[in-house]
Amino acid sequence: DAGVTQSPTHLIKTRGQQVTLRCSPKSGHDTVSWYQQALGQGPQFIFQYYEEEERQRGNFPDRFSGHQFPNYSSELNVNALLLGDSALYLCASSSQAFRAGVRNEQFFGPGTRLTVL
């Protein structure tokens, strides 16, 4: 089991550009959550996907959008990049049991480091 994988590892973009980050969940998991971790901060919840739909959303603007595919993998898209979007973007996978609060664990990927110049 490869666990949660994310690509790319690092990415450098300029202001105004668009970026797509990718995540493959752990085998057996159907839910993907995305978090933004700015330098020196804790992860901030962006949104959660399962059954190919956005189910929950944190306090992020519409420039942040996502998608989930039938194989449960997910993409995070950010449009019109700002300098403040520079961060580590973490993907976490979990199961229906986690969503319902029955199980406690979501598994995190290693993250994608996005730098906006």
Add this chain to the structure above:
Amino acid sequence: GEDVEQSLFLSVREGDSSVINCTYTDSSSTYLYWYKQEPGAGLQLLTYIFSNMDMKQDQRLTVLLNKKDKHLSLRIADTQTGDSAIYFCAESNLSGGYQKVTFGTGTKLQVIP
């Protein structure tokens, strides 16, 4: 909304005990978590406690929960240099029927040999 606060930095000598503290505001928390993040890595779940428990022990780790004061602590016994990392406290609740996790800002633990 939910808020989780932690002290930013803790320095201990190898072999001593470390205690990392956290406060949270959500009175309807389901679980409370401690995660570890090493440089350049993602988050690793260390331990968790149900919101209706007071204490949980797992090898060198002891979690204490004071639900009245909304205070959570993580004690690491016999701290080793490999314990140097950033430790995140997090709480979860069922928001709209789905578990939502809120993280603190993290405590950087430095272990001095």
